Amino acid sequence: MKKTILLLGSGELGKEFTIAVKRYGHRVIAVDSYDGAPTMQVTNEREVIDMLSGDDLDRIVAKHKPDIIVPEIEAIRTERFYDYEKQGIEVIPSARAANFTMNRKAIRDLASKELGLKTARYEYAKTIEEFRDALAKIGIPCVVKPLVSSSGKGQSYIRNANEIEHAWEIAMTKSRAKVNEVIVEEFISFDSEITLLTVTQRNGETLFCPPIGHRQERGDYMESWQPAEISAKHLAEAQRMTGAVTKSLTGFGIWGVEFFLSNKDGVYFSELSPRPHDTGMVTMSGSQNFTEFDLHARAVLGLPIPAIILERTGASAVILAPDESPKEPSYEGLDQALSVPGIEIRIFGKPATRKYRRMGVALASDKLGTPITVLRDRAKEAAAKVRVM
Secondary structure, X not given: OOOEEEEEOOOHHHHHHHHHHXXXXXXXXXXXXXXXXXXXXXXXXXXXXXXXXXXXXXHHHHHHOOOEEEEOOOOOOOOHHHHHHHOOOEEOOOHHHHHHHHOHHHHHHHHHHHOOOOOOOEEEEOOHHHHHHHHHHHOOOEEEEEOOOOOOOOOEEEOOHHHHHHHHHHHHHHOOOOOOOEEXXXXXXXXXXXXXXXXXXXXXXXXXXXOEEEEEEOOEEEEEEEOOOOOHHHHHHHHHHXXXXXXXXXXXXXXEEEEEEEOOOEEEEEEEEOOOOHHHHHHHHOOEOOOHHHHHHHHHHOOOOOOOOEOEEEEEEEEEOOOOEOOOOOEEOHHHHOOOOOEEEEEXXXXXXXXXXXXXXXXXXXXXXXXXXXXXXXHHHHHHHOEEO
């Protein structure tokens, strides 16, 4: 039966998900706050709305009468999702999951206080006075994030007292959904960060992808690789934590669950996204038999997933815009990038640039056993050859 899917947020992750579900013959309406978003290039039906307007959201739900609502971003009026579920519309993974994960306060308190998972110590602050009190409790160095943001926006690392005022200002101005509150987190001295892509199914067991390593700058992903190096003990603990939190949140689909890994102290739960994850773009390299978008599509549609198999070693590196421009960019150096062995390039098709905006990704792969360092270098070399003009 042909399904109507309302996709809320139409970036590069939504674009790949849309391609995956349209291959199975379903209808997708791409929704975003601006026209020409990446997903709108692969589906004719689109809506441009204020993503934080409940009235706009109600209007397009009534207009299109979707069978399924799939959020791709956090900054949406997620409280409306409970009403949509009562109307018989399926929200992916669930209204509960979307509401808890939009706000770092809800998901962190669920993980730490309710489920007892190991996290960094943390405090909240709504005023500069509360912020200073939180810093006194957590200590410096520490990490500061808005409660509602994405792709590292508003996140900063305080190394000394001179950076306090700037960190507060950045967190307040970059917060989404007008939530003027921050989380102050203990800085964990970790050895690596991993993403555990996890699939919860309607009619099957929870599946885990081989772990993905990643590196961030400015709170945003710069490169990722699969498989990540992690001991069997620590991987089992990460899977246990993931199973606990996804079971509590309920629903079906793919989840991107981030962990800090300390060889000394073990695994710390960090963050969770109830949708395809940016670090999971490495799966487009062919490192596993299904991309994260294929897995999300199958889980959303209730289609079987026999097994997730690591087939190759893969790496990804982002292609960033150097500055801001309202004009549609062009790209140079694709021929040079594609001359690097084992490389594929994905250009997302964003209609404008801003400094450090993610515009594309370089993907590298080779046979299993190829050193990760070799593939990371290839991916970064290829990404550096592509110039956003």
